[in-house]
Amino acid sequence: xxxxxxxxxxxxxxxxxxxxxxxxxxxxxxxxxxxxxxxxxxxxxxxxxxxxxxxxxxxxxxxxxxxxxxxxxxxxxxxxxxxxxxxxxxxxxxxxxxxxxxxxxxxxxxxxxxxxxxxxxxxxxxxxxxxxxxxxxxxxxxxxxxxxxxxxxxxxxxxxxxxxxxxxxxxxxxxxxxxxxxxxxxxxxxxxxxxxxxxxxxxxxxxxxxxxxxxxxxxxxxxxxxxxxxxxxxxxxxxxxxxxxxxxxxxxxxxxxxxxxxxxxxxxxxxxxxxxxxxxxxxxxxxxxxx
Amino acid sequence: xxxxxxxxxxxxxxxxxxxxxxxxxxxxxxxxxxxxxxxxxxxxxxxxxxxxxxxxxxxxxxxxxxxxxxxxxxxxxxxxxxxxxxxxxxxxxxxxxxxxxxxxxxxxxxxxxxxxxxxxxxxxxxxxxxxxxxxxxxxxxxxxxxxxxxxxxxxxxxxxxxxxxxxxxxxxxxxxxxxxxxxxxxxxxxxxxxxxxxxxxxxxxxxxxxxxxxxxxxxxxxxxxxxxxxxxxxxxxxxxxxxxxxxxxxxxxxxxxxxxxxxxxxxxxxxxxxxxxxxxxxxxxxxxxxxxxxxxxxxxxxxxxxxxxxxxxxxxxxxxxxx
Numbered sequence: 001x002x003x004x005x006x007x008x009x010x011x012x013x014x015x016x017x018x019x020x021x022x023x024x025x026x027x028x029x030x031x032x033x034x035x036x037x038x039x040x041x042x043x044x045x046x047x048x049x050x051x052x053x054x055x056x057x058x059x060x061x062x063x064x065x066x067x068x069x070x071x072x073x074x075x076x077x078x079x080x081x082x083x084x085x086x087x088x089x090x091x092x093x094x095x096x097x098x099x100x101x102x103x104x105x106x107x108x109x110x111x112x113x114x115x116x117x118x119x120x121x122x123x124x125x126x127x128x129x130x131x132x133x134x135x136x137x138x139x140x141x142x143x144x145x146x147x148x149x150x151x152x153x154x155x156x157x158x159x160x161x162x163x164x165x166x167x168x169x170x171x172x173x174x175x176x177x178x179x180x181x182x183x184x185x186x187x188x189x190x191x192x193x194x195x196x197x198x199x200x201x202x203x204x205x206x207x208x209x210x211x212x213x214x215x216x217x218x219x220x221x222x223x224x225x226x227x228x229x230x231x232x233x234x235x236x237x238x239x240x241x242x243x244x245x246x247x248x249x250x251x252x253x254x255x256x257x258x259x260x261x262x263x264x265x266x267x268x269x270x271x272x273x274x275x276x277x278x279x280x281x282x283x284x285x286x287x288x289x290x291x
Numbered sequence: 292x293x294x295x296x297x298x299x300x301x302x303x304x305x306x307x308x309x310x311x312x313x314x315x316x317x318x319x320x321x322x323x324x325x326x327x328x329x330x331x332x333x334x335x336x337x338x339x340x341x342x343x344x345x346x347x348x349x350x351x352x353x354x355x356x357x358x359x360x361x362x363x364x365x366x367x368x369x370x371x372x373x374x375x376x377x378x379x380x381x382x383x384x385x386x387x388x389x390x391x392x393x394x395x396x397x398x399x400x401x402x403x404x405x406x407x408x409x410x411x412x413x414x415x416x417x418x419x420x421x422x423x424x425x426x427x428x429x430x431x432x433x434x435x436x437x438x439x440x441x442x443x444x445x446x447x448x449x450x451x452x453x454x455x456x457x458x459x460x461x462x463x464x465x466x467x468x469x470x471x472x473x474x475x476x477x478x479x480x481x482x483x484x485x486x487x488x489x490x491x492x493x494x495x496x497x498x499x500x501x502x503x504x505x506x507x508x509x510x511x512x513x514x515x516x517x518x519x520x521x522x523x524x525x526x527x528x529x530x531x532x533x534x535x536x537x538x539x540x541x542x543x544x545x546x547x548x549x550x551x552x553x554x555x556x557x558x559x560x561x562x563x564x565x566x567x568x569x570x571x572x573x574x575x576x577x578x579x580x581x582x583x584x585x586x587x588x589x590x591x592x593x594x595x596x597x598x599x600x601x602x603x604x605x606x607x608x609x610x611x612x613x614x
Binding site for chain 1: 400401492494495496497498499500501502503504505508512513516517
């Protein structure tokens with residue numbers, strides 16, 4: 001299953017890690033997370049989150065808060081567990097056979113693994129944008145209307161039209177597609193498709209948007225547009241973005257979390273992380289010595 | 292030296308060209324052979340069926356009388372039996388296959404996937420004669436003693452569909468044949484459906500789940516639209532097999548050339564009639580009528596394939612233009 005690989009479980013004990021400097025063992029290797037893991041009035045509060053696939057470990061002992069109306073960037077080398085952690089937040093790991101998630105993840109104080117909690121409702125509150133733009137093979141209009149229809153958000157056709165229009169506007173796509181809403185969403189360019197996917201996500205009016213390397217399949221111009229969009233969306237949503245680009249993390253986020261080998265190594269204000277990293281591994285990564 | 296290497300090269304090139312030409316003509320012969328076979332079968336069938344078709348003309352298709360003694364032959368009962376058994380079989384097998392495929396691709400725990408998948412493939416490998424004896428000696432008595440009396444009591448008195456479930460419970464009959472057919476085509480349809488469901492990209496399903504869709508919503512709104520061409524193909528494969536199935540049906544349908552309003556009554560199908568009566572067909576008109584039955588079966592399966600092609604074309608065009 002390709003999604004398993006995207007989930008970042010391929011911990012490669014050799015390769016990258018072997019290339020890592022021996023100073024990785026300073027401060028006892030990857031021990032306690034360095035930096036401030038908690039925030040005031042968090043929307044997500046995660047404690048000791050542990051994910052395993054069969055007998056492979058995805059992430060271990062990750063504790064991290066996610067603040068409202070801010071962007072948290074998660075960086076780290078491939079297979080470090082950042083996508084796996086992201087997929088915990090809307091329980092997308094449930095769809096992977098053999099995945100086991102332990103620990104506590106609270107969404108506004110409520111455990112998302114609570115049996116009483118409906119995973120469908122959770123995913124309506126916590127939207128997700130994927131690495132590859134993946135619009136449904138339907139019209140542009142239907143792509144955006146899909147979520148509101150599922151959750152019965154619109155009482156009339158006019159209301160649905162409004163939701164579609166405003167979602168496309170917020171995603172910065174309206175002007176480009178307003179004359180061809182009935183055409184296939186798959187006929188758009190890669191960057192447009194990704195903005196369509198963002199419009200589709202915000203049409204459900206989520207509280208949090210998870211983005212799993214949303215720009216990795218896009219060219220620089222399309223990437224810049226998505227980054228501008230993230231800046232705007234941040235005024236209304238909590239955004240968690242996984243990225244391979246440190247420049248992107250520095251540009252769009254207020255907080256940055258650095259993952260390594262399934263552990264959360266360091267987290268803090270983005271400016272602080274990039275100017276004054278406290279953990280040796282973080283420093284090595286952001287200065288480009290490995291990863 | 293140069294000349295020598297040139298000579299070696301050109302002989303190599305010549306051999307290569309020759310091989311290429313041989314290969315091309317071999318594939319051409321294989322392709323033409325298929326056409327020739329199809330043409331030959333058609334000619335032989337029509338030729339053999341000609342005496343009966345010339346004698347009874349359109350009456351061969353519109354009459355249900357089948358009397359070898361007076362040499363009166365009409366195929367309507369067999370055609371009706373062929374179509375009705377296949378339709379009922381599809382009515383049962385398609386939803387069940389859909390369920391099997393959805394379970395295997397979306398819901399099944401991993402440890403159960405393989406056993407169920409292998410069991411389905413094994414079911415497809417059971418020879419039809421086995422289904423025939425099983426139908427006759429196991430299924431028919433059960434139907435006769437319990438299921439059919441219950442159906443007669445429950446549905447018989449109803450106004451619209453009542454007549455379908457009236458009369459004595461024979462055990463063997465149209466319904467029994469349809470049930471056996473359903474079991475026989477089930478593995479084909481479900482394995483095709485499972486395979487096409489598995490081709491739906493995970494990213495597409497995840498975007499459905501990511502928006503808060505339930506498994507059912509993802510299956511119905513993402514998986515099925517994405518794989519509808521394959522689904523139609525699987526159904527047609529099953530239908531084609533059901534229409535032509537001979538041995539198992541001959542065992543359990545009762546082989547009576549009549550059209551009864553009740554599904555519980557004995558009937559016959561085209562292939563069952565041919566298999567059942569060929570050895571005892573005396574007189575050229577009788578034999579010719581049986582061959583004419585074969586022509587009809589050929590036409591029916593041919594139109595099923597044609598309709599399927601047409602539907603697929605329309606689906607593809609719709610998928611291209613409107614979505």
